[in-house]
Amino acid sequence: MSLEIINTVDKLKLSDQIEQEKISLNLLRQANCKLEESIDILEDQLTSIEDEDNEWKTRYLIQKEMNDYYKRAFFFCDQQIPKAKAIQRTINRAVRRGSKISSYMDLDEDSFQELEDYRTYILKLCRELESRIDQEGKAYYWATEIRKRALIELNYTYIPAPVSKHPVEKKEDEGDRLVKKTQNRTFNSKYGLGSKTSGVKKLPPMHF
Template identity: 95%
Template structure:
């Protein structure tokens, strides 16, 4: 009987050890699942950081392109505004003297209309650029 008792005790001990191993195995599996979830979350965060970096790079490149465009527009305006102002002074002088612009400058009506249209275009362009500068200044101060 003593051998049977020892065998029974050994079996119980082994079954307890097996049960403890199963519990440990389940804990390890749960921990492994949680670690995999954490790794997935961290990989997603890393991808979003890389995307954010690309977004800022894209924003920088777009802003640089816009700045270059505005520099070219300002250069164009700097060249055209004095011409438009001189033309406007000529028109104003002719009007003040009471003479017609066409006889003053020896131009036909189509040329006068073309000059007036060009003058209007330059004035609108100046106003538009001034408003854009104001808007960009407000955006950059925000």
């Protein structure tokens, strides 16, 4: 075998290896681009989750403050209701006797005014609570929609392989085909590179 033929064989093998490396490099670049896109999407989702967390903390603090207002208002009403009932009983007894209330007792007008003010205040709180419930319902619906979209994206990203009782043939990529193509080639001093099965005669079918 001459040196020129050996060099030609080495060059052909080297060119096959270079081609295979190029294919592998392209595949790695494609995978790298997909990973960068996935990282950007995950970073955006992380930012939105942090913003949502801060928003829910703010909502919690506002609701806690409103609950404190309700507690104080209810406590005051609990303290003033017995006094108002006592005044009402006194008025009823005086009316039954036909007496004038102003001549027999000095009514506590301040208590009535405070009760009326707190009644107005509680009605205002109830309206605010209804508005708050409506806002929380919209926020919950919005958060639920975001979680649904995130789950859909995760389902598209992760698709498990189907379980089959029969073995599935593995598909060969272009790189594996080039490697096998190179391995199946032999050198012939007369014809150059060729397939290993090019000189094999076709065998007759076997009949029993």
